[in-house]
Amino acid sequence: MNRVNGELCMIEAYNRSEIDTGTEAVRHWANGFKPGADVLEIGFWRCAIPQLLIDAGLRLHLVEASISRLSRFQQLFPEVPSECLQGNRCMVFSRTFDGVIVCSLTHSVPEPTQIALLARIERVLRAGGRLLVIFLPPASMPAGFKIQSWSPRAKGSYEGILWNLGLEVQPDLVDQSGNQYVCAVKHVQTGVPD
Numbered sequence: 001m002n003r004v005n006g007e008l009c010m011i012e013a014y015n016r017s018e019i020d021t022g023t024e025a026v027r028h029w030a031n032g033f034k035p036g037a038d039v040l041e042i043g044f045w046r047c048a049i050p051q052l053l054i055d056a057g058l059r060l061h062l063v064e065a066s067i068s069r070l071s072r073f074q075q076l077f078p079e080v081p082s083e084c085l086q087g088n089r090c091m092v093f094s095r096t097f098d099g100v101i102v103c104s105l106t107h108s109v110p111e112p113t114q115i116a117l118l119a120r121i122e123r124v125l126r127a128g129g130r131l132l133v134i135f136l137p138p139a140s141m142p143a144g145f146k147i148q149s150w151s152p153r154a155k156g157s158y159e160g161i162l163w164n165l166g167l168e169v170q171p172d173l174v175d176q177s178g179n180q181y182v183c184a185v186k187h188v189q190t191g192v193p194d
Helices: 003-012 021-030 048-055 067-076 111-124 152-164
Strands: 038-042 059-064 082-084 097-103 125-135 167-169 180-186
Touching: 021 048, 021 097, 021 125, 038 048, 038 111, 048 059, 048 097, 059 067, 067 082, 097 111, 111 125, 111 152, 152 167, 152 180
Parallel strands: 038 059, 038 097, 059 082, 097 125
Antiparallel strands: 125 180, 167 180
């Protein structure tokens, strides 16, 4: 199975009402926002995450690097503003958000691009804004899906980069899914002006 077919098979297996064991930590993170808060999701992997954010009353926006996953997201969530993550042409990075959640980045985007993206994420977070990065375990990938850079070290590397960007890394969030999480808060306003 090639990568594109693997992505499509995995996405086709889910629908908007999907139940996912990996949402406990996301639900805890989302409960820290007031209804109507602006949240950016980077990467679409499981329908349960955007549905949970919408159900929490958050104003969700999405960017996705894969055209096939973006298309599937737009079919399932036509009411959510979404666009393709293509370098500096992505307009979502010209505004700020109360929160950013990163899903599937470690297997869909090469590591140097991930590091550059973390700096862009820091700039779009408002003061007091919160970041949640989800590291999916390799076992959750479809057969034949090539993982770019997942490893137990990735979590520690992200924490170090976020500290260097001035974000305060928070205690670990846990759930029963086997996912790893990095949660951080921005305390200083240095991002894109509203």
